[in-house]
């Protein structure tokens with residue numbers, strides 16, 4: 001898993017679990033996770049995350065997920081492959097709604113670190129969220145992606161692009177003024 005994928009995973013964990021560790025500005029948490037999960041593919045980690053937060057163990061202990069939980073899940077999965085692969089576990093919709101919120105908070109913090117005053121930083125964060133929403137108001141036409149309205153663009157392995165990036169065709173389509181049907 002790359003640093004970008006680890007960042008995305010941490011955002012997802014934070015959305016599911018408000019007590020999840022706060023990433024530090026030095027990127028220590030991020031590097032630790034990326035290194036601990038270097039041999040775990042992103043799709044597997046995402047599935048492990050979703051399963052963990054639905055598990056009886058989490059309901060009972062409310063312990064935040066740790067890299068070791070994901071590594072163990074991935075190893076078990078390889079050791080005991082499911083006899084019949086069902087539909088991949090979809091992460092709940094609230095993750096996608098929550099990612100907007102988390103990305104806005106990250107953008108705001110980044111702007112403050114870069115020396116913007118808090119009001120300007122909030123405007124920047126709001127602008128980023130609005131831009132994402134605008135881009136996602138149209139479907140992506142890029143053949144390998146074809147993300148539908150409201151869904152993020154995805155990369156080759158079906159993983160959403162990091163930091164809410166979208167394919168060029170989609171950004172161009174979203175930027176075009178909508179055609180009015182009335183004359």
Ligand SMILES: [Zn+2]
Pocket residue numbers: 140141142145146147152153154166167170
């Ligand atoms: Zn796309």
